[in-house]
Amino acid sequence: MMIAARVQGLGKYLLCLCLILSGAAQANDQADYEARMQELQKTIEQLQQELKKTQGSRDELKEQLESSESDIGELLKKIERIESDLEQQNSDLQSLKQERNELDQSRQAQQQAVAEQVQAAYSLGRQSQIKLLLNQESPQRVSRLLRYYDYWLEARTDKIERYLETLSELDRIEPRIVQKTAELARNRDQLKAQHERLAERQESRRQTLAALNQRIRSTDQELADLQKDRERLQSLLDEMVAAVADLEMPGGDTPFSQRKGRLPWPAQGSLRHRFGSAQLDGQITRNGIVIGASEGEPVLAVHHGRVVFSDYFRGHGLLLIVDHGEGYMSLYAHNQSLYKETGEWVSAGETIASVGNTGGQIQAGLYFEIRHRGKPTNPMPWLAQA
Numbered sequence: 001m002m003i004a005a006r007v008q009g010l011g012k013y014l015l016c017l018c019l020i021l022s023g024a025a026q027a028n029d030q031a032d033y034e035a036r037m038q039e040l041q042k043t044i045e046q047l048q049q050e051l052k053k054t055q056g057s058r059d060e061l062k063e064q065l066e067s068s069e070s071d072i073g074e075l076l077k078k079i080e081r082i083e084s085d086l087e088q089q090n091s092d093l094q095s096l097k098q099e100r101n102e103l104d105q106s107r108q109a110q111q112q113a114v115a116e117q118v119q120a121a122y123s124l125g126r127q128s129q130i131k132l133l134l135n136q137e138s139p140q141r142v143s144r145l146l147r148y149y150d151y152w153l154e155a156r157t158d159k160i161e162r163y164l165e166t167l168s169e170l171d172r173i174e175p176r177i178v179q180k181t182a183e184l185a186r187n188r189d190q191l192k193a194q195h196e197r198l199a200e201r202q203e204s205r206r207q208t209l210a211a212l213n214q215r216i217r218s219t220d221q222e223l224a225d226l227q228k229d230r231e232r233l234q235s236l237l238d239e240m241v242a243a244v245a246d247l248e249m250p251g252g253d254t255p256f257s258q259r260k261g262r263l264p265w266p267a268q269g270s271l272r273h274r275f276g277s278a279q280l281d282g283q284i285t286r287n288g289i290v291i292g293a294s295e296g297e298p299v300l301a302v303h304h305g306r307v308v309f310s311d312y313f314r315g316h317g318l319l320l321i322v323d324h325g326e327g328y329m330s331l332y333a334h335n336q337s338l339y340k341e342t343g344e345w346v347s348a349g350e351t352i353a354s355v356g357n358t359g360g361q362i363q364a365g366l367y368f369e370i371r372h373r374g375k376p377t378n379p380m381p382w383l384a385q386a
Helices: 002-056 060-124 128-134 139-215 219-244
Strands: 270-273 289-292 298-300 305-313 317-325 328-338 351-355 366-372 375-377
Touching: 002 219, 002 305, 060 139, 060 305, 060 317, 060 328, 219 305, 219 317, 305 328, 317 351
Parallel strands: none
Antiparallel strands: 270 289, 289 366, 298 351, 305 317, 317 328, 328 351, 328 366, 366 375
16 A cells, blocks of 8 residues: 555656656747747848848849838838727717716706705705704604605705716816817827828839839849849748757647648638749749739738748848748738737737738739748648638
8 A cells, every 4th residue: 555655656756747847848948949039030130231231232223112112011000000099089089978978968967956956955944853843743753754854865965966976077077088189180180191101102112113114124134133032032041941940839839730721821812823833934933822912901820930030021022921830931922011020929810911012013912932941832732722
């Protein structure tokens, strides 16, 4: 019996030890992951600066396009925030006005009740209790009448107090209404200014894009530009793969590799171009798919992961890359605005950007890639069938 008890105790001890070691290992993995992510972020920033130095100085038009499209993305986010604030402030204002109307109706009813009480008190006179005592009624009747009189006095006092509280509430709510109205006016002015700024940047983008299209007079030149853009992206991905190659993704979500055929579509729309489809008269093929979607439509993360890149990238516009672990990454390009910053965690189906046409695109749409250890793979078998 004692041996069995000792064995059972030893088993509990070993279990606790395993749990402690497991927890410590997970904590170490998390800390290691965070440290490697910080190093990766520094590397990406250095790479971006180098690319901008070498490319921007030689191509003023593309630099202007990047500036315009980046500004447009930020302006649209500001406009969206202001519109959201306006909607909330307008709702608050309407609630305050409704509350004021209800208080005002209550005030009118209470005012009438108080007036009736004052009139009744005047009719009874200030010596009502003495009169009751001098009427030579029976003591029991006098006692009962005095109690009724006290109740009446309490009721009158209560009504007057409620009336005064209602007046105080009205005094407090009026300044809040004035404040909300002023906030709405200021935000509407800000919204108007942002829209005007947006129109200016959109016109600048249109002119720059027209100049770029005018400059590209041959397929060979366009092909050379596209290949350079791809080489820059591959350099970026190689840095990322090297940084996270032997790291496990923290968290208990289903691994990316087990989600094949069940990933949500990153945007709602029709498939405009397939993986491997030809570009530039067949001289180059696509490493991802293009989903035709309306400008401003939400872009969704296909799986849990961490944003490892969220910035403008030459040839891909506003680009967002998510690391999903196991060497898998998803890329979302040509966005209108980016809603997630580098280092932030995202969940499957979470909105991370909005559909756009940045990177010099004519049509709005989402360019989407899945990479495994830096190499492109066909996204279609991974996405759930519509």
